[in-house]
Amino acid sequence: MEISTDNLTARLWRELTRAPDDKHHEWRTPVLATQGVDHMGPQARTVVLRHADAALCRLRVYSDARSPKCVELVAQPLAQLTFWSKRLNWQLRVSAHASVEFEGDQVNVAWNHLRQSRAAADYLSEVPPGQIQSTNQHLSKIAVDSLRVHHLAILNFQVISMDWLALSKDGHRRARLTPSGLVRWLVP
């Protein structure tokens, strides 16, 4: 399908909403950039896109509530998620306002779903992520016990704007999109 001003927004959200459920979709693992605290400078890391809501222009990621990225987003909620797809030859940079949910219905629903999966162990560690590891810690495998206290937090990203770049031998194309539906074509 030819990309035009009329269909670009829908096309991007189609990819974003497909990605969480498709393990092979390259947009399932964007890079999340945050502002570091204590003069640490920018911090970027890969995350899994868990949910995309086209109607609300919202993206969702899970993390350990004790991780530095949660601290950073609480201190400075402006963040960017960068997606690259070799298949599409598209880069998408999503600027967003983040909010971190540490508890509540949404977290409970997400945990009830997650705790049956292998990923559950990621949220059950007694030691916070990023701590210096003691010599024998890496040997002890965490037993996934759904009754244990979990540390799952939901990172919600309310989209402020999107910067789409399509690489092509016939000429690159770039556009900035806002949730209000505005599409501006930019020099790539």
Ligand SMILES: Cc1cc2nc3c(=O)[nH]c(=O)nc-3n(C[C@H](O)[C@H](O)[C@H](O)COP(=O)(O)O)c2cc1C
């Ligand atoms: C493919 C891949 C997917 C990842 N997904 C997540 C994720 O969904 N949530 C998360 O908190 N960390 C995820 N990580 C780990 C982060 O990249 C990062 O190393 C970790 O969360 C610590 O980040 P922080 O110290 O900046 O908080 C993933 C790493 C890889 C390589």
